Amino acid sequence: MDWNEYNDFQKYIEKFTEGRWGTGYGEKFAAWAGVNDKIANFKEALDVGCGNGYHLETFSKAFPYMQFTGVDLSTEAIRNAKRKNLKNVDFHVMNGESMPKDWTNKFDWVMMFDCAHDQPRPDLTIKEIHRTLKVGGVFTMVDIDGTSNIYLDKMKGEALLSYMLSMFICLPCASNAPSMIIFSLFENCSLCHFKQCILTKVLDLDSYCLGSRWGRKRALELLNECNFKDVTVVDIPVQSQVLYVCRK
Template sequence: MPDLKSRLNTMLMGGMVTPTIALGKKLGLFEALGEVASAEAPADVKTIADKADCKERYVREWLAVLSCAGFIEVTPDEKFWLTEEAKHEFTGLNNLAVAEMSFLPTVVKTFNELSDAFKKNGRYGLEYAQFGDFYDTMDSVTTAMHDAHLISDYFPLIDMSEKLAEGSLKVLDVGCGSGYHALKMASTYPKCEIHGADISEKAIGMAKDSLKEQGHKNLTFHVEDAGKMPSEWTNTFDFITIFDACHDQMRPDLCLNEIYRMLKPGGVFAMLEIRGCSNIHADKVKHGPFASAFYAVSMFHCLPVGSNRSDALCMGAMWGEQRAKKLIEDAGFKKEHVQVFEPAYFPINIVYLCKKE
């Protein structure tokens, strides 16, 4: 293992390069470079900057960072291009790690407020509204992870694909955010009645805008608190989903209680969550350095938004399988009716499949 000084230097360089990559994704600089340059015909700074509609001097500095880091090729006369491998990984949504790099500039915006939340006499946590850019990034990451597998792999895994295709199911996506999963289900399964619910008015506004554009008649979005859903929804839904949203709840126990209440007898609940062991040492052994990234995102976002009142459970993204299963069973699901999957196509996620008697 490299000595501590070497590791610190590596962390420092990575910490500076990561937001540089995120900036390139935000501004379309990788796409611009890929379009105007190749190994046979590398492009100068002006050509790349003009293609991206950016200032030449800023683009030169951006190219310098990533050329020196070894991600962009550079000639002695300062012309640039991407290898075919780099073009594939940095453009579009082909690489999950690249997509996730955009989290860094979104979460450090609340650095000072988070510092206050750490203090014994400081604030409880942070508001969802303080993370507007984070949710835009989350949409991109979700699309990068789920678009290729949600319909073709995930629903078959939980034995819901044929049932959804047959129709007549009433479906609820809890913590739906800007509506990606609900919209996908509505378009793929037009015979089902789909609902999406989220506490964020901004997110639901975005979801409704997308719904208006796509025109699905079988989908409705609602602004609702996952810990206190409408009383008339008791025993209403055949299938309830939640995608990477339960750990962000201040009271995930109340959320799971409500899900159990809203499910019809015989109904199915599927929860996608971050893989974790409910033990830091076990996470280090099983997931290695990657666990640190998930704990960091949790520290900057998931924990503070899930801690923002006096009765919050303060779970964080890495609450893990043991804690999650306990809350699921406490909500009413019997242990023998709870299955756990770790699908290879969702490498950071764990799936809890639950059935109500």
């Protein structure tokens, strides 16, 4: 399912984000990420999957000397973000799997909030993030704090909510890959050999379908596979969230 098919979804998710994060957390976040002594030297930052720009609004006010860029697949989200009229933020409708070539080694700080698990191919996006990040830069990835184990997740009080939201939002959008669409078109095709040939050709475009509770184990494996070898996991005082601090 395409993100643009969720009518008015962005305004609800922003309320959800506000309830979870509150306001004025810019300097706290920098401390959690261990960059509070370096952030004064940061010039450019990128938010991949920025949504309505909630986090960028906070950071742009906390660090007004920086230039921020936000990208998202949702036209509704970017339209809403631009209405905030943030002076030091540019917003673009863009797929994080393929960002401009001239963004190589451009950003001091790249961030992602609660959207790695929503992507059909998060590996492609994270590799792009690695490319756009300056040497010595930091990539902060915040996501749902799962265990990568259904049984262990069940022991946590909020697992039911996460799995429910994942079923109706995260997984449908994470399935929005070319091979998944083609599979649905040919699912009932009687020409089995033809269908198999088609699926074989597009297998490399298949979706990871991680789901919201993909967890720390799988997240660390993915980050390592995408060339981030220096990764620190940080427990943060935000409901159901965990922070991965990655350095290039």
